[in-house]
Amino acid sequence: MDYSQFFNTALNRLHDERRYRVFADLERIAGRFPHATWHSPRGSRNVVIWCSNDYLGMGQHPKVVGAMVETATRVGTGAGGTRNIAGTHHPLVQLEAELADLHGKEASLLFTSGYVSNQTGISTLAKLIPNCLILSDALNHNSMIEGVRQAGCERQIFRHNDVAHLEELLIAAGPDRPKLIVCESLYSMDGDVAPLGKICDLAEQYGAMTYLDEVHAVGMYGPRGGGIAERDGVMHRIDIVEGTLAKAFGCLGGYIAGRAEVIDAVRSYAPGFIFTTALPPAICSAATAAIRHLKTSNWERERHQDRAARTKAILTAAGLPVMSSDTHIVPLFVGDPEKCKRASDLLLEDHGIYIQPINYPTVAKGTERLRITPSPYHDDGLIDALAEALLQVWDRLGLPLHQKSLAAE
Ligand SMILES: *Cc1c(COP(=O)(O)O)cnc(C)c1O
Numbered sequence: 001m002d003y004s005q006f007f008n009t010a011l012n013r014l015h016d017e018r019r020y021r022v023f024a025d026l027e028r029i030a031g032r033f034p035h036a037t038w039h040s041p042r043g044s045r046n047v048v049i050w051c052s053n054d055y056l057g058m059g060q061h062p063k064v065v066g067a068m069v070e071t072a073t074r075v076g077t078g079a080g081g082t083r084n085i086a087g088t089h090h091p092l093v094q095l096e097a098e099l100a101d102l103h104g105k106e107a108s109l110l111f112t113s114g115y116v117s118n119q120t121g122i123s124t125l126a127k128l129i130p131n132c133l134i135l136s137d138a139l140n141h142n143s144m145i146e147g148v149r150q151a152g153c154e155r156q157i158f159r160h161n162d163v164a165h166l167e168e169l170l171i172a173a174g175p176d177r178p179k180l181i182v183c184e185s186l187y188s189m190d191g192d193v194a195p196l197g198k199i200c201d202l203a204e205q206y207g208a209m210t211y212l213d214e215v216h217a218v219g220m221y222g223p224r225g226g227g228i229a230e231r232d233g234v235m236h237r238i239d240i241v242e243g244t245l246a247k248a249f250g251c252l253g254g255y256i257a258g259r260a261e262v263i264d265a266v267r268s269y270a271p272g273f274i275f276t277t278a279l280p281p282a283i284c285s286a287a288t289a290a291i292r293h294l295k296t297s298n299w300e301r302e303r304h305q306d307r308a309a310r311t312k313a314i315l316t317a318a319g320l321p322v323m324s325s326d327t328h329i330v331p332l333f334v335g336d337p338e339k340c341k342r343a344s345d346l347l348l349e350d351h352g353i354y355i356q357p358i359n360y361p362t363v364a365k366g367t368e369r370l371r372i373t374p375s376p377y378h379d380d381g382l383i384d385a386l387a388e389a390l391l392q393v394w395d396r397l398g399l400p401l402h403q404k405s406l407a408a409e
Pocket of ligand 1: 113114118213215216244245253
């Protein structure tokens with residue numbers, strides 16, 4: 001039996017569909033974000049990263065790095081066990097308290113990643129609710145889709161951010177059926193935001209529970225960085241908030257926060273929580289430092305929004321096809337997988353600008369894009385250089401520009 005052929009066939013399929021992924025070998029330079037070294041096939045080069053999810057540069061903040069180093073030096077590296085078997089260490093307990101406070105909830109529970117928190121969190125919650133019907137937004141992240149799938153219960157998909165469709169499904173389910181609404185607050189490929197107030201209204205009216213992924217909003221929105229739910233004043237109406245420590249908090253790990261009995265039940269039943277080693281103490285201390293800093297410092301949030309707005313304005317004025325976005329995400333429309341990959345390659349090789357192409361299946365076919373994420377540290381000079389580089393690449397690939405007068409509208 002030629003087993004290799006199975007894998008080669010699978011890989012060739014990706015090459016044929018122009019969605020074989022190539023990773024850039026990067027080395028970030030602490031204190032110089034967004035500058036990094038790219039270990040290219042032809043040697044090392046300095047590049048500017050324009051697609052990092054370390055949205056606020058907290059992964060290099062002196063307080064965060066300091067906390068990580070101090071804790072590793074004091075208590076060592078690994079947790080040494082699962083939560084149940086010697087792995088519940090003090091920095092982790094402190095971090096869970098910090099997260100519960102961030103979201104104004106009774107308790108929180110930490111997982112290895114945001115992915116795992118959705119996958120094992122959603123499936124465990126839904127399995128504990130008899131005859132649960134899951135109502136899931138059409139554009140939910142893969143980790144939520146996997147959580148819903150593993151729940152094994154009935155699920156219905158509502159059109160993206162369409163509260164009228166959600167209401168139809170809630171009515172059809174009837175008042176006696178337990179229902180779990182699963183959605184994100186900020187969808188990171190388009191940069192649009194869910195109508196959380198209306199979703200909470202519906203959940204209360206029709207007796208549904210709500211599970212909200214705030215992965216792309218925690219740290220960045222709300223007066224204390226609690227997310228869109230905090231910004232919109234609906235945090236207390238959301239049953240379960242899920243977030244990551246790996247994006248704006250610059251570390252690693254995921255969590256859910258909610259009422260004590262809900263969190264205790266997930267703690268007690270979720271396989272993806274129980275049967276894996278706890279996060280290392282140094283990571284937990286670093287995450288706590290990042291959360292604490294962002295609870296009181298607004299500088300990063302304000303500067304982040306300012307940089308995103310300027311990037312959108314400069315690129316739009318240059319005639320580049322910036323897709324409309326209400327948030328810090330700046331998607332640039334390409335609409336072709338081959339050209340999207342080529343644009344990304346040219347930016348990196350000719351201009352030292354790193355923006356990973358976003359192709360199917362992350363986004364729908366025909367909507368391939370460059371997803372740009374300005375941070376507080378992308379200064380005016382970097383933004384202007386980005387616009388200039390993009391114009392050259394657009395010209396080289398024959399990609400369309402808007403009329404400048406139209407773009408200004
Ligand atoms: C990145 C992401 C996750 C996963 O979080 P990690 O901590 O990176 O595993 C979950 N949900 C959404 C919407 C994401 O974009």
